[in-house]
Amino acid sequence: MTDQLQTYVAIGQQFASHERVHHGIKEFSRGQVHVNTAESFNAIPERAKQGVFHFVSRRHLPRYISEVAFPWNNRDPLEKKRNGLSKIVIVMKAKPVLEQLEVLLNQAVGTQLRRTIYGGVASPQPLFGG
Numbered sequence: 001m002t003d004q005l006q007t008y009v010a011i012g013q014q015f016a017s018h019e020r021v022h023h024g025i026k027e028f029s030r031g032q033v034h035v036n037t038a039e040s041f042n043a044i045p046e047r048a049k050q051g052v053f054h055f056v057s058r059r060h061l062p063r064y065i066s067e068v069a070f071p072w073n074n075r076d077p078l079e080k081k082r083n084g085l086s087k088i089v090i091v092m093k094a095k096p097v098l099e100q101l102e103v104l105l106n107q108a109v110g111t112q113l114r115r116t117i118y119g120g121v122a123s124p125q126p127l128f129g130g
Contacts, residue, residue: 001033044068074100 002008004022012018019033028034045068049056056064075092082089094100116122 001035001038003035041068041072044072070104071100074103 001019001021002012004020004024008018008020012020019030021027021030021033021035029036045056045064048064048068053064071094074095076095077090078093079088080091081087095103112124114122114124
């Protein structure tokens with residue numbers, strides 16, 4: 001699902017299905033077709049760049065994205081009534097901190113962190129065939 005940007009038409013042909021919403025004519029959703037989730041996630045690294053990172057290097061871009069993707073991926077859906085109305089909406093709520101820490105530590109098994117000669121942190125890659 002994308003917006004009306006023409007570039008997405010060719011990319012969309014590589015997928016089984018491609019739906020577009022037309023923001024130019026004030027169409028932001030059509031049934032289940034929307035780009036709200038992607039736009040919501042993309043706003044997080046933009047805010048982090050301005051408020052936390054201040055600079056994002058191409059070399060470390062995967063690390064910056066991982067930094068914001070981890071909390072995004074560690075949320076649970078929560079049903080809520082909207083403003084006292086009978087309509088129920090789904091909102092995403094962060095998992096408890098200890099649960100997130102457990103996920104993080106499970107992903108870190110076998111990972112080494114070492115100091116570089118310049119005071120940074122490096123994660124050496126495992127050697128194979130050794």
